[in-house]
Amino acid sequence: xxxxxxxxxxxxxxxxxxxxxxxxxxxxxxxxxxxxxxxxxxxxxxxxxxxxxxxxxxxxxxxxxxxxxxxxxxxxxxxxxxxxxxxxxxxxxxxxxxxxxxxxxxxxxxxxxxxxxxxxxxxxxxxxxxxxxxxxxxxxxxxxxxxxxxxxxxxxxxxxxxxxxxxxxxxxxxxxxxxxxxxxxxxxxxxxxxxxxxxxxxxxxxxxxxxxxxxxxxxxxxxxxxxxxxxxxxxxxxxxxxxxxxxxxxxxxxxxxxxxxxxxxxxxxxxxxxxxxxxxxxxxxxxxxxxxxxxxxxxxxxxxxxxxxxxxxxxxxxxx
Amino acid sequence: xxxxxxxxxxxxxxxxxxxxxxxxxxxxxxxxxxxxxxxxxxxxxxxxxxxxxxxxxxxxxxxxxxxxxxxxxxxxxxxxxxxxxxxxxxxxxxxxxxxxxxxxxxxxxxxxxxxxxxxxxxxxxxxxxxxxxxxxxxxxxxxxxxxxxxxxxxxxxxxxxxxxxxxxxxxxxxxxxxxxxxxxxxxxxxxxxxxxxxxxxxxxxxxxxxxxxxxxxxxxxxxxxxxxxxxxxxxxxxxxxxxxxxxxxxxxxxxxxxxxxxxxxxxxxxxxxxxxxxxxxxxxxxxxxxxxxxxxxxxxxxxx
Amino acid sequence: xxxxxxxxxxxxxxxxxxxxxxxxxxxxxxxxxxxxxxxxxxxxxxxxxxxxxxxxxxxxxxxxxxxxxxxxxxxxxxxxxxxxxxxxxxxxxxxxxxxxxxxxxxxxxxxxxxxxxxxxxxxxxxxxxxxxxxxxxxxxxxxxxxxxxxxxxxxxxxxxxxxxxxxxxxxxxxxxxxxxxxxxxxxxxxxxxxxxxxxxxxxxxxxx
Numbered sequence: 001x002x003x004x005x006x007x008x009x010x011x012x013x014x015x016x017x018x019x020x021x022x023x024x025x026x027x028x029x030x031x032x033x034x035x036x037x038x039x040x041x042x043x044x045x046x047x048x049x050x051x052x053x054x055x056x057x058x059x060x061x062x063x064x065x066x067x068x069x070x071x072x073x074x075x076x077x078x079x080x081x082x083x084x085x086x087x088x089x090x091x092x093x094x095x096x097x098x099x100x101x102x103x104x105x106x107x108x109x110x111x112x113x114x115x116x117x118x119x120x121x122x123x124x125x126x127x128x129x130x131x132x133x134x135x136x137x138x139x140x141x142x143x144x145x146x147x148x149x150x151x152x153x154x155x156x157x158x159x160x161x162x163x164x165x166x167x168x169x170x171x172x173x174x175x176x177x178x179x180x181x182x183x184x185x186x187x188x189x190x191x192x193x194x195x196x197x198x199x200x201x202x203x204x205x206x207x208x209x210x211x212x213x214x215x216x217x218x219x220x221x222x223x224x225x226x227x228x229x230x231x232x233x234x235x236x237x238x239x240x241x242x243x244x245x246x247x248x249x250x251x252x253x254x255x256x257x258x259x260x261x262x263x264x265x266x267x268x269x270x271x272x273x274x275x276x277x278x279x280x281x282x283x284x285x286x287x288x289x290x291x292x293x294x295x296x297x298x299x300x301x302x303x304x305x306x307x308x309x310x311x312x313x314x315x316x317x318x319x320x
Numbered sequence: 321x322x323x324x325x326x327x328x329x330x331x332x333x334x335x336x337x338x339x340x341x342x343x344x345x346x347x348x349x350x351x352x353x354x355x356x357x358x359x360x361x362x363x364x365x366x367x368x369x370x371x372x373x374x375x376x377x378x379x380x381x382x383x384x385x386x387x388x389x390x391x392x393x394x395x396x397x398x399x400x401x402x403x404x405x406x407x408x409x410x411x412x413x414x415x416x417x418x419x420x421x422x423x424x425x426x427x428x429x430x431x432x433x434x435x436x437x438x439x440x441x442x443x444x445x446x447x448x449x450x451x452x453x454x455x456x457x458x459x460x461x462x463x464x465x466x467x468x469x470x471x472x473x474x475x476x477x478x479x480x481x482x483x484x485x486x487x488x489x490x491x492x493x494x495x496x497x498x499x500x501x502x503x504x505x506x507x508x509x510x511x512x513x514x515x516x517x518x519x520x521x522x523x524x525x526x527x528x529x530x531x532x533x534x535x536x537x538x539x540x541x542x543x544x545x546x547x548x549x550x551x552x553x554x555x556x557x558x559x560x561x562x563x564x565x566x567x568x569x570x571x572x573x574x575x576x577x578x579x580x581x582x583x584x585x586x587x588x589x590x591x592x593x594x595x596x597x598x599x600x601x602x603x604x605x606x607x608x609x610x611x612x613x614x615x616x617x618x619x620x621x622x623x624x
Numbered sequence: 625x626x627x628x629x630x631x632x633x634x635x636x637x638x639x640x641x642x643x644x645x646x647x648x649x650x651x652x653x654x655x656x657x658x659x660x661x662x663x664x665x666x667x668x669x670x671x672x673x674x675x676x677x678x679x680x681x682x683x684x685x686x687x688x689x690x691x692x693x694x695x696x697x698x699x700x701x702x703x704x705x706x707x708x709x710x711x712x713x714x715x716x717x718x719x720x721x722x723x724x725x726x727x728x729x730x731x732x733x734x735x736x737x738x739x740x741x742x743x744x745x746x747x748x749x750x751x752x753x754x755x756x757x758x759x760x761x762x763x764x765x766x767x768x769x770x771x772x773x774x775x776x777x778x779x780x781x782x783x784x785x786x787x788x789x790x791x792x793x794x795x796x797x798x799x800x801x802x803x804x805x806x807x808x809x810x811x812x813x814x815x816x817x818x819x820x821x822x823x824x825x826x827x828x829x830x831x832x
Binding site: 152153156294301305 | 708728732807810
């Protein structure tokens with residue numbers, strides 16, 4: 001099964017990741033190259049040139065506070081300057097709360113006698129890491145089928161054979177990404193500013209139907225072969241709880257565009273993974289000796305329960 | 321063509337009717353929701369202070385709420401406190417703008433009553449009248465001060481911090497020396513049977529009586545909860561207390577300065593609550609001390 | 625399917641036994657697995673589904689002659705979404721604590737296949753009163769399923785029913801976890817199958 005657009009997909013993803021990495025590489029001040037969290041209680045600052053020992057050794061030249069608490073300055077325990085004087089490490093008395101962006105102010109940076117001005121910078125965790133963690137979170141740690149138990153009707157209906165499972169999974173991923181992006185757009189620019197939050201449900205389900213229609217029409221015209229393979233699953237997508245759960249979650253957590261994209265991708269891929277795993281087992285169950293009352297759905301539920309137990313092992317995991 | 325027009329008209333009409341139904345239900349339920357929330361907060365506060373139906377609050381108990389905002393003007397930030405002040409016989413609100421070093425910068429009279437001030441939209445409107453653009457303000461948190469007669473009885477802090485699953489909302493009660501009087505978990509979405517046990521007495525009552533000094537160094541120990549401590553924590557649930565009166569004091573002083581015993585199978589939730597409470601109290605203590613010094617220096621006629 | 629000839633009582637019992645949404649039709653299983661951790665949750669969600677089902681059925685039955693066939697599905701979806709929003713707002717306002725326990729499952733009622741299917745199969749071809757009773761039957765069937773699951777899971781998992789300590793200890797915390805939801809539904813389905821098998825066997829034995 002070849003996807004013709006696949007040739008452009010991979011380079012596109014690489015390009016997007018490259019942009020993110022680049023954005024995280026530079027800072028707002030011309031003399032400061034990079035700021036980042038280091039271990040549990042330190043911040044590391046890299047300068048473009050060597051800084052004066054006298055200036056760097058004086059902890060009162062540095063001010064750090066958590067972004068939502070500008071009036072509480074964190075206590076710096078010690079300042080370490082590297083041998084080439086281009087790197088400074090600030091160690092704090094208490095562990096840092098890395099989930100909050102920290103604002104770092106450096107007064108009159110002095111390098112080789114010249115003043116480089118005052119720098120006010122934001123130190124936070126790598127954004128790409130955060131996005132990636134949302135993706136992995138939605139896909140494995142909080143797998144929508146096994147951990148959040150959504151989308152079960154369709155799940156049990158299409159997981160009998162590997163081919164149907166994969167087909168359903170891919171169709172679903174496409175529809176959910178499209179509808180999630182549209183939902184985010186409408187939520188951020190129409191529903192929230194006008195305090196029409198209570199119209200969430202109606203609007204989201206409307207968008208889902210619209211996306212299904214859109215994907216249906218586009219697929220029919222663009223790639224009839226693909227349509228023949230996947231078209232029949234499109235109708236089932238609407239009856240899927242996950243498709244409306246994703247917009248509701250992104251509205252609740254107020255994600256921005258990239259985070260919504262990651263959530264939708266994670267949900268879709270997680271669903272695909274779950275379907276694939278389940279269908280592999282069910283194909284073998286067909287050949288097994290199942291008691292008559294358990295044949296069909298009951299044994300499928302028991303298997304799903306075992307998978308859910310296995311996925312429980314991922315709970316609490318956090319990367320980045 | 322006629323078909324399409326009929327379809328479109330039919331859809332539009334149905335959409336409008338649906339919107340009408342939902343809109344009216346929303347308006348009706350919104351008021352009920354706000355009222356219920358308010359009642360809930362009142363009950364939690366009274367419960368934390370030790371007042372129940374059988375022991376109602378004395379008539380001279382007053383609750384005053386301070387709202388804290390962060391005001392930004394370009395690159396500089398200042399703190400704005402909405403303070404309840406005495407205006408003759410009634411209580412009004414005043415905005416005190418304090419810079420990051422604890423010095424009073426400005427004072428404004430606000431045209432909002434305490435009842436209306438519990439609504440975020442009313443507060444924003446009142447603040448917009450005195451804080452003109454380019455200054456912007458963002459709501460930070462609020463503090464309820466309970467006053468009995470002339471003295472401050474307790475500080476009540478509603479707060480939110482990340483838990484294991486999503487957020488945990490709590491209401492913390494401190495006495496004037498920042499010792500914890502009580503902790504109530506108002507909202508959580510932790511795992512039932514595991515993390516959700518933080519709302520059980522045998523966890524949250526462990527925080528009761530911890531002094532400010534102990535709190536600053538509070539940790540979570542991964543040991544099972546001793547039986548006698550558990551019985552001590554759960555007493556007063558309507559059941560016969562299995563511990564005789566004399567022993568209560570012994571148990572209390574024995575475990576007074578111990579760290580928090582984690583919940584079985586929910587170490588992360590326990591740690592989240594401990595760290596969250598620690599942060600809340602330390603930050604609050606720092607801020608209220610500065611606010612109090614500004615109030616005394618500037619002779620602001622606050623109601624608390 | 626032409627307009628039904630069943631009596632009102634038969635409609636209701638049909639929803640509870642013969643065509644029970646959870647155990648027989650295997651629809652709307654998401655909440656059955658996820659939220660049936662306590663009896664209280666089961667009751668609340670059951671009531672919400674009952675409300676939505678009854679009102680949607682009646683609304684569609686009332687306007688069935690005015691719906692253009694091409695926009696059938698969007699109309700059903702719109703009706704269901706409206707009633708779900710209504711019950712969501714009402715529950716959030718008047719029972720906030722219980723509402724929080726159910727998370728987004730109240731909002732998810734809009735995606736339940738059972739309700740749309742019932743509208744498609746029954747409500748658009750029958751009178752308002754028949755749809756009303758059918759709705760009640762389906763809603764009660766759903767509630768019955770949720771409550772029975774909740775009973776088993778709450779009793780075996782936490783030792784309580786509706787919050788009242790019945791057993792005084794916790795047998796197996798496992799039952800409160802989502803994985804157990806799958807197991808319980810599977811086993812209960814098997815039980816229903818078994819009952820049907822035995823019932824059919826008895827019927828055949830009687831006929832012979």
